[in-house]
Amino acid sequence: MSERHPIIAITGSSGAGTTSVTRTFENIFRREGVDAAIIEGDSFHRHDRKQMKLKAAEAEKAGDNNFSHFGPSNNLFPELAELFRAYAETGTGKRRKYLHDPEEAAPYKQEPGTFTPWEDVPANTDLLFYEGLHGAVVTPEVNIAQHPDLLVGVVPVINLEWIQKLWRDKSKRGYSTEAVTDTILRRMPDYVNYICPQFMHTHVNFQRVPMVDTSNPFIARDIPSPDESMVVIRFAKPKGIDFQYLLNMIDASFMSRANTIVVPGGKMELAMQLIFTPFVWRMMERRKRALGGN
Numbered sequence: 001m002s003e004r005h006p007i008i009a010i011t012g013s014s015g016a017g018t019t020s021v022t023r024t025f026e027n028i029f030r031r032e033g034v035d036a037a038i039i040e041g042d043s044f045h046r047h048d049r050k051q052m053k054l055k056a057a058e059a060e061k062a063g064d065n066n067f068s069h070f071g072p073s074n075n076l077f078p079e080l081a082e083l084f085r086a087y088a089e090t091g092t093g094k095r096r097k098y099l100h101d102p103e104e105a106a107p108y109k110q111e112p113g114t115f116t117p118w119e120d121v122p123a124n125t126d127l128l129f130y131e132g133l134h135g136a137v138v139t140p141e142v143n144i145a146q147h148p149d150l151l152v153g154v155v156p157v158i159n160l161e162w163i164q165k166l167w168r169d170k171s172k173r174g175y176s177t178e179a180v181t182d183t184i185l186r187r188m189p190d191y192v193n194y195i196c197p198q199f200m201h202t203h204v205n206f207q208r209v210p211m212v213d214t215s216n217p218f219i220a221r222d223i224p225s226p227d228e229s230m231v232v233i234r235f236a237k238p239k240g241i242d243f244q245y246l247l248n249m250i251d252a253s254f255m256s257r258a259n260t261i262v263v264p265g266g267k268m269e270l271a272m273q274l275i276f277t278p279f280v281w282r283m284m285e286r287r288k289r290a291l292g293g294n
Contacts (some may be wrong), residue, residue, distance in 0.1 A: 001088065001146075001147065001148070002087075002149065003286045003287060003289070003290040004287060004290045004291060005087050005088050005089070005090070005091040005127070005287075006088075006126075006127045006128075006146055006149040006150075006283045006286075006287060007084055007087060007088060007127065007128045007129075007148040007149055007150075008025065008036075008127060008128070008129050008130070008148060008149065008150045008151045008152070008283075009084075009130040009131075009135030009136065009147075009148040009150070009151050009152070009290070010025070010128075010129075010130065010131040010132075010135060011041075011132065011133065011134065011135035011136045011151065011152070011153055011154070011198050011202065012133070012153060012154035012155060013070075013133065013155075013161060013191065013195050014069070014133065014165060014168075017154050017156060017164065017208065018131050018154045019131070019230060020134070020259075020269075021131070021152065021154050021206070021272065022129075022131045024269050024272045024273065024276070025129060025130075025272075025276065027273075028273065028277055028280055029085060029129075029280075032277070032280055032281070032284070034126045034127065034280060034284065035124075035125050035126045035293045036125060036126060036127050036128070036129040037087070037095075037121045037125040037127070037128045037129065038129050038131075039083070039095055039121075039128060039129065039130040039131075039132075039207070040097065040098060040131065041130065041131060041132010041133050041134060041135070042098040042132060043095065043096045043097050043098045043115065044075055044076045044077075044079060044080045044132070044134070045069060045074060045075055045076070045098065045204060046073070046074050046075055046076055047074060048098075048113055048114045048115055049112070049113025049114070050113060052074070052112065055067070055146035056158070057111035061268070062136065065185075065186060066186055066187070066188070066190065067186060068183075068186055068187030068189075068190045068191075069133070070133060070187050070190030070191055070194050070195055071139075071189075071190035071193070071194055072139060072194070072272060073153065075133075075134060077134065077137060077139065077141070077142045078142055078145065079094070080134060080137075080142075080144055081142040081143065081144045081147070082265050083095065083121075083128075083142060083148060084128070084130075084147035084148065085294050087121060087128045088147055091121075091123065091125065092120055092121050093120070093121045093128075094118045094119070094120065094121070095118070095119060095120075096115050096116050096117060096118045096119065097115065097116040098113075098114075098115055099111075099112055099113065099114055099115070099116065100112060100113075123222065124285065127283060127287075130148070132197070133191060133195065133244070134194070135148065135151060135198070136148070136153070136198035136199070136201040136202055137170055137194060137198060138198075138201060139194075140198065145198065145201035147204075149283060150203055150204075150276075150277060150279055150283075151201060151202040151203045151204075152202060152203065152205075152276075153198065153199045153202035153204070153205040153206065154203050154205075154206050155199055155205055155206070155207045156207060156208045156209075157207065157208070157210070157214075158210050159210075159214040159215070159217045160208060160209070160210050160214055160217075160223075160224065160229075161218045162184060162217040162218070163214060163217040163223055163224070164223055165180060165184070166180050166181075166185075166217065166218065166220070167220075167222070167223050169225070181218060181234065192194060202236065202238070203235070203236050204233065204234070204235055204236070204275065205232075205233070205234045206232075206233055206268065207231065207232040207233075207234070207270075208229050208230075208231050208232075208265060208268070209229060209230050209231070209232060210222070210224035210228055210229050211228050211229060211230060212224050212228045222224045225265070226264075226266040226268065227264070227265060227266045228265065229264075229265030230262055230263070230264060230265055231262065231263050231264070231265055231268045231271065232256070232262050233260065233261050233262070233263065233271060233275070234257075234259060235259045235260070236259070236261045237259075238259040239259060241275075243255060243261060244275060245274075246261055246263075246271065246275070247261070249270075249274055250264075250267050250270060250271055250274070251264070251267070252261050252264050252267075253267070253271075275284060
């Protein structure tokens with residue numbers, strides 16, 4: 001953790017909805033004039049798209065039915081930990097981008113599914129913002145969770161997470177239901193061992209719970225809408241959180257535990273704005289004092 005060079009990390013599984021949380025933070029940064037260095041978790045995968053397909057085929061041929069993007073063998077955990085450490089100490093570090101589609105790849109004159117060269121994080125940014133799969137990973141070799149000043153987990157109930165992944169991969173990536181189901185099954189051991197444990201280390205967790213039947217996610221025709229959901233927000237350390245203010249500002253919200261508030265799904269972004277804007281204010285105030293400002 002660092003007062004001079006703070007880090008915010010959003011962590012969650014593929015299909016969990018971390019991208020929508022990122023949009024909320026981008027709105028906060030824009031409104032508050034915060035210059036953030038953006039880090040995409042996909043850029044710390046070990047293999048590009050073609051290499052990953054080859055490695056997956058090799059693993060299947062060798063009888064490995066649990067090959068996935070979630071575990072340490074296919075990710076650069078030490079490099080991510082080093083980026084967080086270096087940024088917290090010096091405000092810089094090494095990053096690259098993963099080019100998901102032709103639109104992202106065009107400016108770099110590269111193929112989709114490839115990485116850009118490693119480069120330095122721009123100097124003099126206000127904070128580092130990470131969004132991806134592994135912002136709070138702890139293994140015997142690395143402890144990424146120790147570095148962020150704010151760790152946010154995005155964790156839909158598992159059936160909803162699968163529905164969101166199925167919908168995205170089928171509608172936007174052209175995969176069949178069978179192919180997506182196979183991916184879910186293959187990555188389950190790494191999901192249990194490297195994704196779920198992260199949420200012990202997060203400072204705030206957002207878990208969307210559908211209020212409609214999702215008992216068989218593999219036949220769902222659409223994703224339950226925000227208005228068909230509730231969001232459970234859990235604070236690891238509730239001291240200093242003005243729950244009464246949140247209850248007054250968010251209609252139909254209620255406390256389910258001393259450290260947990262539940263809000264309507266359609267109010268999730270509002271809740272994030274109310275909760276995280278003061279966090280960002282305090283980060284920037286501490287940073288200004290640490291740098292010798294008034």
